[in-house]
Each structure stands twice: as structure tokens, then as C-alpha cells.
Amino acid sequence: MPGRKAPESVRRDEILSAAYRVAARDRLGGLTIRAVASEAGVSAGLLLFHFESKDGLLVDLLDWMLSHTIVAGELHRRPPAGTPPIAWLLAMVERDLAHLLKQRERVELFYDYWVLGTRHPVIRRLIRRALHRYRDAFRPAAQAIIAEHPERYAGLSADDLAGVCAAFIEGCATQTILDPSRFDAVRAMATLHALVVPSPSSSVSELPL
Amino acid sequence: MPGRKAPESVRRDEILSAAYRVAARDRLGGLTIRAVASEAGVSAGLLLFHFESKDGLLVDLLDWMLSHTIVAGELHRRPPAGTPPIAWLLAMVERDLAHLLKQRERVELFYDYWVLGTRHPVIRRLIRRALHRYRDAFRPAAQAIIAEHPERYAGLSADDLAGVCAAFIEGCATQTILDPSRFDAVRAMATLHALVVPSPSSSVSELPL
DNA sequence: ATTGACATTGAACATGCGTTCAACGAGCTT
DNA sequence: AAGCTCGTTGAACGCATGTTCAATGTCAAT
Numbered sequence: 001m002p003g004r005k006a007p008e009s010v011r012r013d014e015i016l017s018a019a020y021r022v023a024a025r026d027r028l029g030g031l032t033i034r035a036v037a038s039e040a041g042v043s044a045g046l047l048l049f050h051f052e053s054k055d056g057l058l059v060d061l062l063d064w065m066l067s068h069t070i071v072a073g074e075l076h077r078r079p080p081a082g083t084p085p086i087a088w089l090l091a092m093v094e095r096d097l098a099h100l101l102k103q104r105e106r107v108e109l110f111y112d113y114w115v116l117g118t119r120h121p122v123i124r125r126l127i128r129r130a131l132h133r134y135r136d137a138f139r140p141a142a143q144a145i146i147a148e149h150p151e152r153y154a155g156l157s158a159d160d161l162a163g164v165c166a167a168f169i170e171g172c173a174t175q176t177i178l179d180p181s182r183f184d185a186v187r188a189m190a191t192l193h194a195l196v197v198p199s200p201s202s203s204v205s206e207l208p209l
Numbered sequence: 210m211p212g213r214k215a216p217e218s219v220r221r222d223e224i225l226s227a228a229y230r231v232a233a234r235d236r237l238g239g240l241t242i243r244a245v246a247s248e249a250g251v252s253a254g255l256l257l258f259h260f261e262s263k264d265g266l267l268v269d270l271l272d273w274m275l276s277h278t279i280v281a282g283e284l285h286r287r288p289p290a291g292t293p294p295i296a297w298l299l300a301m302v303e304r305d306l307a308h309l310l311k312q313r314e315r316v317e318l319f320y321d322y323w324v325l326g327t328r329h330p331v332i333r334r335l336i337r338r339a340l341h342r343y344r345d346a347f348r349p350a351a352q353a354i355i356a357e358h359p360e361r362y363a364g365l366s367a368d369d370l371a372g373v374c375a376a377f378i379e380g381c382a383t384q385t386i387l388d389p390s391r392f393d394a395v396r397a398m399a400t401l402h403a404l405v406v407p408s409p410s411s412s413v414s415e416l417p418l
Numbered sequence: 419a420t421t422g423a424c425a426t427t428g429a430a431c432a433t434g435c436g437t438t439c440a441a442c443g444a445g446c447t448t
Numbered sequence: 449a450a451g452c453t454c455g456t457t458g459a460a461c462g463c464a465t466g467t468t469c470a471a472t473g474t475c476a477a478t
Contacts, residue, residue, distance in 0.1 A: 005444085005455070005456080006455085007455095008455085011455085027327070027328065029328070032434080032435065032436085033435080033436065033437085034434090034435080034436095042456080042457090043456065043457050043458070044436090044437090044457095044458090045437090045438085045439085045456070045457060045458075045459095046455075046456055046457075048436080048437065048438085049454095049455070049456075050455090053436080053437080054435090054436060054437090108327055111320075111323075111324055111327075112324055114320075114383070114387065115320055115321055115324050117387060118236070118317055118320075118386070118387070119236065119238070124387065127387060128387060128388050128391075131384065131387065131388065132388075132391070152403055153400075153403050155399065156396065156399060156400050156403060157396075160393070160396045160397060160399070160400045161400055161404075163384065163392055163393075163396075163397055163400070164377070164397050164400045164401060164404070166380065166384065167376075167377055167380030167381045167383070167384055167397060168373070168376055168377055168380055169380065170379070170380040170383045170384070171375065171376030171377055171378065171379040171380030171381075171383070172376045172380075174323070174376070174379045174380070174383070175340065175372065175375065175376055175379070177327070178323065178326060178327070178333065178336060178337060178340065179337050179340065179341075182337075182341070183372055184369070184372075187365065187366075187369045187372075188369060188372055188373050188376060190364070190365060190369070191362075191365050191369045191370055191372070191373045192373060194361055194362050194365060195370075195373070195404070195405050196404050196405065214425070214426080214474085215425085216425095217425085220425085241464080241465065241466085242465080242466065242467085243464090243465080243466095251426080251427090252426065252427050252428070253427095253428095253466090253467090254426070254427060254428075254429095254467090254468085254469085255425075255426055255427075257466080257467065257468085258424095258425070258426075259425095262466080262467080263465090263466060263467090
């Protein structure tokens with residue numbers, strides 16, 4: 001029964017959130033136009049009226065994901081005054097890691113898009129931007145660390161340090177998602193502490209679990 | 210023109226290597242039965258005569274990849290006598306990282322399978338096994354490190370340390386593949402050295418503040 | 419030569435997908 | 449009321465895919 005119902009922006013949002021629900025449940029492999037349309041309670045034709053193609057839907061969905069409640073949502077941390085920079089950075093890493101592992105669905109979806117981006121230029125650009133934003137969140141702490149020990153990090157930039165943090169987290173996510181039973185992120189974090197903090201020194205004293 | 214030509218094992222191998230060629234070129238998304246059959250110079254029907262289904266082909270191809278020339282090929286390293294364990298481990302990481310980045314095609318394919326494994330139990334098992342083997346290669350060095358500084362790594366196992374190494378490498382691969390221009394693995398490696406090796410050559414004396 | 423096992427083919431089938439489109443009707447303007 | 453705009457539908461099209469199968473030719477054994 002045709003007839004005007006909702007203005008364009010509303011319908012688009014309804015469809016996008018339906019698409020997200022489908023993708024979170026069945027991943028990108030199960031994201032078909034008909035499935036999304038059905039989930040949104042509209043016809044497949046309407047979906048292609050609002051989004052020019054499935055490709056467009058995919059891109060818009062990723063965009064939507066990256067702006068709604070995604071990874072890059074709460075990256076604004078502040079240094080608790082007096083904290084040594086290295087502890088600050090490790091705390092950020094720890095927090096991000098914990099946060100990431102709670103969103104298995106979303107992370108898996110993100111990896112789906114990552115793989116897609118390997119072939120699809122537009123999606124690749126979006127994923128890149130997201131990863132850059134993610135990495136950049138570590139830069140202030142990284143900068144502080146380098147500023148404190150310029151000789152130790154000679155020739156390296158805050159970007160490099162931030163990139164290593166991001167790599168660690170992404171690698172942990174890779175392993176945890178595929179095999180939660182044999183990779184323990186908490187222990188990985190403890191290991192990182194032991195590796196980075198040189199030795200049982202005076203000020204920073206920790207109790208490994 | 211029907212007729213017997215090659216014994217089963219030979220045909221299977223011809224088809225598998227053709228499948229790999231197709232997958233390396235067009236990834237799993239382009240790996241169709243017809244494409245593989247055409248690449249192998251046989252009919253689609255024959256392919257399903259030798260492999261019971263496309264699923265079977267996918268699994269067998271992964272198996273084939275993991276045994277032919279793959280990541281886990283040359284993981285047997287020996288400690289250059291007299292090398293400090295931490296340097297040994299870092300050297301392994303560095304070597305693996307460099308090796309990995311030279312095989313972009315293969316790594317991308319592996320990620321394709323990783324994503325597939327998220328849904329496909331059999332493939333998941335194979336990928337897990339491969340990642341475990343990969344991680345286990347770091348264990349001897351990790352064990353040596355822990356044995357040298359038991360108090361520093363109290364409560365942690367060689368597995369934990371090895372897992373962190375694997376995570377670092379996998380995270381670096383993630384970033385490099387998607388954005389080679391903004392992630393420099395060499396600098397990441399240098400950063401890791403700076404982070405882990407406490408300070409210029411003093412044994413255990415360092416005040417981080 | 420005959421037979422039988424079996425590798426091999428080509429065509430066909432069924433399915434699911436993205437996409438198109440003529441028809442329709444709700445709201446707005448006149 | 450009449451007409452226009454445009455959101456909306458349902459059916460259909462075209463295509464690619466995985467899969468099946470009867471027919472066919474080759475080889476080894478008899």
C-alpha cells in the first residue's frame with residue numbers, strides 16, 4: 001500500500017539502524033537488501049529508492065557506525081595529574097582493550113569492513129580514517145613520554161609510539177575474537193606492563209595478578 | 210571430451226594450486242568454482258567430483274596454504290650463542306614482521322579466511338591452529354626471558370609473552386596492509402626496541418621518573 | 419574384443435542476489 | 449475537486465552462483 005509516510009531523513013535512519021541490526025546479527029555476508037528491508041519493515045524497492053545501490057548502503061552504514069557509538073566515541077582522556085606518562089599511556093591501552101573486547105559484534109563487523117576495504121576504495125578510506133583517529137588518541141600520552149626521555153626515543157615520533165599501541169590492541173583483538181579460550185587479554189596487559197616498565201623500581205609499584 | 214587423464218591425487222593438486230592462484234589474485238570473494246575450474250583448465254563439474262562442495266574446496270585450500278610455503282614454514286630459529294634473551298625475542302619479532310610484510314597477498318588471504326572462520330567452525334579451527342603454531346614459535350625465547358628475570362615476570366608465562374609478540378606482529382600487519390603510507394613497520398620495530406630495552410646497556414638500574 | 423570402472427564434460431536446474439519499473443496512493447497545492 | 453509530487457509497493461528481470469546428472473570417452477582387466 002503505497003503512500004507517503006516518513007520524510008526522507010527519517011526513513012534513511014530507520015533503514016540504517018535496521019541494517020546495523022542485521023549486520024550485527026548476520027555480518028556483512030548476511031546483509032542483503034531484502035534482509036534489511038524486511039528488518040526495517042519496508043520493501044526492497046524502497047531501500048534502493050533511498051540508497052542508490054547496495055554499495056551506497058554499505059558505505060552509508062559504515063559511516064553511520066563510525067559516528068554512532070563507535071570506537072572513536074570516547075577517546076578524550078585526560079591525564080590524571082601527576083601520573084607518569086608511561087603509566088598514562090598504558091592505562092589508555094588497558095582501557096581501550098577492555099572496552100574493545102566487550103563489543104565483539106561490533107569489532108567483528110569492523111573486521112568485515114576492513115577486509116572489504118582491501119578491495120573497495122571508498123570503504124578503505126573510511127576505515128583508514130577511523131584507524132587514524134583511533135591511533136591519534138594515543139598521541140598526547142606518547143608525546144609526553146618522548147618529551148620525558150628524548151634520548152631513549154631518539155629518532156622516533158609520537159606517531160610511532162601511538163602506532164605501536166594501536167597495533168598491540170588490534171593484535172589482541174584479532175586473537176581474542178578468534179580464540180577467547182586461549183588468549184587472555186588481562187594477562188597480555190600484565191605482560192605489557194612487565195615488558196615496558198623496566199624493573200621493580202621505587203615509585204611505580206604494581207601487583208601482577 | 211571425457212576420459213581418464215590424471216589420477217585423483219594429481220588432479221586434486223592441480224586444482225588446489227589453481228585455486229590458490231585465483232585466490233591470490235581475486236581473493237576469496239572472487240574464488241568461484243567456475244573461476245577455479247577455468248584456471249585449472251577443467252570443467253566445473255570435475256571440480257565438484259574431486260571436492261564434494263565449495264565448502265570442501267575452501268577448507269582444503271586453506272589446509273593446502275598452511276602446509277605449502279606458509280607463515281609457519283620456517284619458524285625454527287636458534288639462539289645465537291651469548292645473545293641476551295630479550296634481544297633474541299626482538300630479533301625474531303623483527304624477522305617475522307619483515308617476512309610477513311613481503312607477502313601481502315598471502316596475508317590478505319589469511320585475513321579473508323580469518324573473517325570466514327568467524328562463522329565457519331572448521332575453518333576457525335584451522336586458523337586457530339595456525340595462529341597457535343605461530344605464537345608457539347616465540348615460546349622458547351619468551352621462556353628464556355622469564356627465566357632470566359623471574360621476579361619481573363612473576364605470575365606470567367611464556368605463553369603470555371609469546372601472545373604479546375604475536376599480537377604486536379598481527380596488529381602491525383593490520384595497519385600496514387590497510388595503509389602502507391602511514392604505518393612504517395621499521396619505525397614500529399624501533400619503537401618497540403626503545404620501549405622494551407630499558408636504557409643504554411645498564412643491567413637493572415633505571416629510574417623511570 | 420568386451421566389459422566395467424571411472425574421470426570428464428556440457429548442459430541444465432534451483433536459488434538468491436542486485437536492480438528496474440509500471441502502478442498506486444497519500445499528502446500538498448491550486 | 450482536481451492535479452501534481454513523490455514515497456511506496458510488488459512483481460519481474462538478468463545474472464552469477466553452487467550443484468546435479470545423463471552422456472561420453474578412456475583406461476585397465478578380462
